[in-house]
Ligand SMILES: [Zn+2]
């Protein structure tokens with residue numbers, strides 16, 4: 376199972392404790408998060424000692440990993456020891472913290488840690504972000520009405536903050552009314568202008584099995600491709616912060632998170648990009664329902680556990696997701712097919728223009744749009760593509776590919792951390808940072824992903840035509856089927872690998888009895904499981920039962936085998 380904190384690494388330590396009311400709480404964390412917790416004193420030493428005594432002592436191999444990770448961590452720390460001092464004069468963020476998390480505490484961090492940020496992003500001294508992408512004419516098309524609306528809004532916002540600070544709540548309430556009517560007005564102005572409705576467009580999923588309650592995950596392919604299902608989906612995202620408000624996690628002004636949430640929600644509800652949106656407030660939801668939001672892949676696990684106000688918007692077709700007050704005030708994700716990226720970008724730019732026409736966004740003269748993650752400074756936008764590359768993986772070519780992508784300024788990495796271990800061949804190709812507006816590298820990116828897909832196809836052809844290569848393939852896929860047939864227990868990692876192998880087998884025409892739709896449905900089912908059953912992994916017997924159930928459902932749904 377995944378770590379409860381970062382949700383990325385495999386959890387190695389499962390800590391169970393009983394509170395004063397006698398409720399049992401379980402937390403599962405990975406080695407590096409455990410170290411972080413120790414170092415930042417989130418957990419104090421006596422708590423840890425208590426936990427260890429209470430019988431939750433990690434196994435020896437786990438202990439070794441912790442020690443190993445601790446050694447590496449201290450090695451790194453000591454190398455940088457000479458210049459780790461220093462904190463942001465405004466928010467108090469420590470230099471070490473910034474280097475570890477890559478997250479800003481406040482806009483002033485940009486000036487306090489200027490050299491660290493430039494060295495992380497590989498920038499020269501004289502770097503200035505230049506948004507040359509938006510032509511002058513387009514910028515003006517926002518219209519005078521919207522422009523003056525924005526100025527008025529900003530002034531109002533500043534007055535509102537001042538009133539709240541001076542504890543003049545009556546005045547604040549009046550201003551707030553004014554603010555809301557202002558928002559309504561601006562929304563009316565804008566409504567006719569935009570026809571960018573990415574989230575409202577009807578999409579037909581050609582791989583959906585009939586009578587399924589659950590839609591396939593947004594990043595799984597939706598229609599057949601003569602070349603094989605290699606380039607699965609595109610992701611485009613934007614991060615935004617509104618001027619006049621503190622950045623999340625709102626340490627000094629927790630009430631601001633509510634204001635932001637309300638303001639942005641009012642805006643998003645009218646945005647054509649969502650169509651008929653669904654709106655979720657995690658803090659007001661039952662635990663199971665809350666977990667479902669992460670299970671659907673709409674938000675990270677941390678999002679539903681944040682202490683400040685958060686909100687989630689899901690578009691009509693589930694291809695546009697907005698997170699309020701996650702890492703930034705607003706994060707918006709757009710999903711689409713591989714070649715739809717340019718169209719998606721137009722829709723996101725239009726959305727951004729609307730947002731800018733309504734709110735004043737935080738930016739920095741040198742680093743461009745302010746986003747808390749250093750890799751999103753500049754344009755605040757980034758993109759990626761999900762790919763299934765099993766033939767290249769079996770052929771041992773991924774490492775070379777990773778290097779080639781890096782040379783071109785892009786990152787290629789496994790979708791799951793366990794990729795390297797098990798060989799589930801799902802990858803994400805993505806932009807490294809946001810220092811260029813997406814329009815400036817979009818074509819280069821698409822060309823790279825097309826060429827990778829061609830390589831994967833060539834590799835598949837080679838596996839077909841050469842006897843030795845064909846044996847490698849037959850062996851891998853045959854063993855996958857064999858493993859599944861004989862399995863009484865199935866772990867997540869194994870299940871991921873098997874699905875990837877079966878998927879290739881179907882596409883290579885080797886498993887005519889298996890329907891690709893069943894494979895894709897199973898991937899959705901598998902990846903939406905963990906959050907749901909995380910709480911039940913308390914005992915050895917439970918863990919075995921989960922693996923047992925997984926094996927039974929896989930054999931039944933994919934091989935048609937009934938349990939005797
Ligand atoms: Zn972790």
Ligand SMILES: [Zn+2]
Nearest residue numbers: 463466481484
């Ligand atoms: Zn700061």
